[in-house]
Amino acid sequence: xxxxxxxxxxxxxxxxxxxxxxxxxxxxxxxxxxxxxxxxxxxxxxxxxxxxxxxxxxxxxxxxxxxxxxxxxxxxxxxxxxxxxxxxxxxxxxxxxxxxxxxxxxxxxxxxxxxxxxxxxxxxxxxxxxxxxxxxxxxxxxxxxxxxxxxxxxxxxxxxxxxxxxxxxxxxxxxxxxxxxxxxxxxxxxxxxxxxxxxxxxxxxxxxxxxxxxxxxxxxxxxxxxxxxxxxxxxxxxxxxxxxxxxxxxxxxxxxxxxxxxxxx
Ligand SMILES: [Zn+2]
Numbered sequence: 001x002x003x004x005x006x007x008x009x010x011x012x013x014x015x016x017x018x019x020x021x022x023x024x025x026x027x028x029x030x031x032x033x034x035x036x037x038x039x040x041x042x043x044x045x046x047x048x049x050x051x052x053x054x055x056x057x058x059x060x061x062x063x064x065x066x067x068x069x070x071x072x073x074x075x076x077x078x079x080x081x082x083x084x085x086x087x088x089x090x091x092x093x094x095x096x097x098x099x100x101x102x103x104x105x106x107x108x109x110x111x112x113x114x115x116x117x118x119x120x121x122x123x124x125x126x127x128x129x130x131x132x133x134x135x136x137x138x139x140x141x142x143x144x145x146x147x148x149x150x151x152x153x154x155x156x157x158x159x160x161x162x163x164x165x166x167x168x169x170x171x172x173x174x175x176x177x178x179x180x181x182x183x184x185x186x187x188x189x190x191x192x193x194x195x196x197x198x199x200x201x202x203x204x205x206x207x208x209x210x211x212x213x214x215x216x217x218x219x220x221x222x223x224x225x226x227x228x229x230x231x232x233x234x235x236x237x238x239x240x241x242x243x244x245x246x247x248x249x250x251x252x253x254x255x256x257x258x259x260x261x262x263x264x265x
Contacts, residue, residue: 015041015049016062018175022102023051025179027058031104031186040088041100041175046070048088052079083143090148091171094155100175102182105167109134109189113162119188122204122232123195127188128212129221131160133232134185139164157224160185205235
């Protein structure tokens with residue numbers, strides 16, 4: 001298991017309170033129903049503090065949490081493990097630069113995930129700077145390794161991932177950063193939906209997107225995603241989609257066909 005490169009700068013008690021606070025926000029924002037979702041914080045090299053199964057994330061107490069080792073075995077806590085703990089462990093294993101993970105089912109972003117659509121258009125400066133784009137991982141049965149399988153190619157490169165027919169997962173250096181990434185993603189999903197209803201969102205051109213990526217250092221953003229092909233999709237990519245290529249002979253027959261259809265030839 002990879003050691004975390006992020007220093008621990010709070011006490012375990014403070015981290016427990018952070019999860020209570022973030023859980024309440026996640027619930028109040030309507031990103032979960034009933035007992036959905038889970039939140040974890042990596043306490044140190046060997047221990048993960050996690051929300052248990054079967055509790056509403058809006059009504060948790062600091063004593064509700066469990067601690068698991070990096071193999072997922074429970075080492076502390078009265079309640080039971082969530083079946084999604086394996087997904088968290090996989091992400092921590094692949095991302096030593098993060099210390100917290102938030103998984104929820106925010107309804108608009110999850111709507112995109114159930115419609116089979118990633119949130120990948122270059123539309124808004126804050127989203128391009130903070131997330132790059134949000135890819136869509138294939139559906140996998142919860143509680144099995146299949147849940148994370150589709151996410152594996154995206155975990156090293158992105159901080160927010162849509163999970164097909166399920167929800168979303170976001171992670172960062174602390175639980176607040178993970179939460180804010182999910183907030184940015186859900187806000188982006190809502191804006192994208194409105195733009196689609198109004199006739200379609202207009203993507204920014206490559207030059208502007210590159211300028212936004214360059215400005216990340218100025219804003220102190222350590223986002224992973226950037227300058228990957230198709231993330232985000234820029235205006236020029238969409239123009240390319242509308243374009244199609246034919247041979248000289250194909251073009252002649254197309255023109256012939258069009259002329260015949262109009263009774264010219
Ligand atoms: Zn879930």
